Amino acid sequence: xxxxxxxxxxxxxxxxxxxxxxxxxxxxxxxxxxxxxxxxxxxxxxxxxxxxxxxxxxxxxxxxxxxxxxxxxxxxxxxxxxxxxxxxxxxxxxxxxxxxxxxxxxxxxxxxxxxxxxxxxxxxxxxxxxxxxxxxxxxxxxxxxxxxxxxxxxxxxxx
Numbered sequence: 001x002x003x004x005x006x007x008x009x010x011x012x013x014x015x016x017x018x019x020x021x022x023x024x025x026x027x028x029x030x031x032x033x034x035x036x037x038x039x040x041x042x043x044x045x046x047x048x049x050x051x052x053x054x055x056x057x058x059x060x061x062x063x064x065x066x067x068x069x070x071x072x073x074x075x076x077x078x079x080x081x082x083x084x085x086x087x088x089x090x091x092x093x094x095x096x097x098x099x100x101x102x103x104x105x106x107x108x109x110x111x112x113x114x115x116x117x118x119x120x121x122x123x124x125x126x127x128x129x130x131x132x133x134x135x136x137x138x139x140x141x142x143x144x145x146x147x148x149x150x151x152x153x154x155x156x157x158x159x
Contacts, residue, residue, distance in 0.1 A: 102142035108133045 112130045120126035137143075 097140050097142070098145045101140055102137075102145045105133060105137040105140065105142055106146050109137055 109130070117123050117126050
């Protein structure tokens with residue numbers, strides 16, 4: 001400032017107040033910046049934790065998906081084995097019917113005679129027994145397996 005210019009004390013007072021206001025505002029900004037830095041640090045930490053949680057959930061999802069896929073593959077293989085076993089069991093039962101049960105039912109069914117009915121102590125029970133034999137024959141579908149009556153072993157069938 002030059003010596004010829006006179007400074008007004010009122011202006012100095014106004015400048016001093018403005019300087020004080022400016023200093024207060026700068027201090028408020030500094031405090032606000034500190035609070036914002038703390039807030040940003042917390043948010044950053046929270047976001048890092050959320051990223052880790054998301055990564056863990058994606059990994060868990062992948063593991064569960066692989067486990068589910070493995071369970072479906074195992075179930076499919078088991079279904080195939082069950083189907084194969086069922087087919088073998090059906091073949092075995094069919095063979096048993098063809099070779100054992102149906103010939104026996106046929107023999108019993110064909111042994112029905114009027115003379116046997118008359119000789120029976122109770123003809124109604126005799127008829128009922130042959131109805132049960134016929135029902136068993138029909139239930140086993142023996143007519144599908146027995147083509148024509150065969151004689152005793154060693155005999156030659158007649159044309």
